[in-house]
Amino acid sequence: MTTVKMPIPENVVGVQGWVQRVAWILAIACVVAGAAGLYLRFATAHATANYGSHVPWGLWIAAYVALVSASAGAFGFAAVIFTMHKTEYYGLARLAMLVAIGAFAAGMVNVWLDLGHPFRFWKLFVDTSRTSIMGWMAWFYVIYGLILAVGLFLTRGGVIPKLMERYSWLAFLFAVVFAGAEGALFGVVGARALWESGLTPVFFLVEAALFGVGLATAAAVVFERLSVTAARLVGTVMLILLAALIVLEWAEYSTGLYASVPAKSNALMVILAGPFWWVFWILHLGLGVVMPGLLLLFRRGHVLLTGIAGGLIAAMGLATKLNLVLPALAQEELEGLAHAFTGPGLIFHYFPSTMEWLLWLGTLGLGGVIVLVGYRLLGLSQPTQSSSANK
Secondary structure, eight states: OOEEEOOOOSSOOOOTTHHHHHHHHHHHHHHHHHHHHHHHHHHHTTTTOSOOSSSOOOHHHHHHHHHHHHHHHHHHHHHHHHHTTOGGGHHHHHHHHHHHHHHHHHHHHHHHHHSSSGGGTTHHHHSOOTTOHHHHHHHHHHHHHHHHHHHHHHTGGGEEOHHHHHHHHHHHHHHHHHHHHHHHHHHTOTTOTTTOSTHHHHHHHHHHHHHHHHHHHHHHHHTTOOOHHHHHHHHHHHHHHHHHHHHHHHHHHHHHHHHTOHHHHHHHHHHHHSTTHHIIIIIIIIIIIIHHHHHHHHSTTOHHHHHHHHHHHHHHHHHHHHHHHHHHHTSOSSTTHHHHSOSTTOOSOOOOOHHHHHHHHHHHHHHHHHHHHHHHHTTTTSOOEEEGGGO
């Protein structure tokens, strides 16, 4: 098959590979930390975790939602590049797919660790109700993983076949449905006013795209695969998505507070002025929205700063999902419930334990190792080629 080599990105950040070495060190260190946490998890079951009966979900669920959303966003971003036949960005698209696999693997390990009996996960596929969204999502995960793996297989060796353009339409549609269904998993829970909303699936779609593009952009700087032209493109995309997120959050928070329905307004006030107010104001709004927004607005096209902005946006994903998961669970369903029954696990206050932090770091390290190893095995460092049928 005759192939035409695509140009290697120009004006990439010349860091002489030291960033990749640092990435390897950090990923391995996180895996080692995770190994210690894994021992504690299976030696003590859930006894060393700080979640309980009233707050059954914690750091791992928030990380799982953030990582899976970022995976869908990165995959959707890659699919758009292929469907639009933007050959100059094919290298970035392949890297985005690899990042999607790493984030997806890390996210699924987080939710697996949260299960009471992790090795019985298979029962979710065979012993679930046909009306259960969580049961449907389990199958969605399998299909999504297969579609993602096939996409990477089709682009192996850096040769992009014509089939990939058509396949990417399927990939993009499924990524959208996948991210929206993840939001519906929370949006249909009527017992939690903070979650139950028609806006929740829309939030998940916008956040998935934002976190995925941000994560892929940060990875592109690490691997020196981001050109000035690509930096301008992804910078514009992230600015648009940040603006969309701000509009959605303003609509959700302003109407929720103005309506003053206690179940929802109390949860919103926990986010804005509760014990962990800094998660919203500093981590989410300050470092995750304002700072990257300023970098993208005033240093448009700057490769390194665009990558930093993408990394900040991707990191903001965890803060966003922590504020989704925890405040909703930290509310008493019945007034006085916190004092009616007392004992271990019967509290509404939650902060992750050392074991939870260690395992979370381990999953991030696992995702990082997958991307670092895959980058070499899949030949992503080589110039991307397009089949002659695409000319």
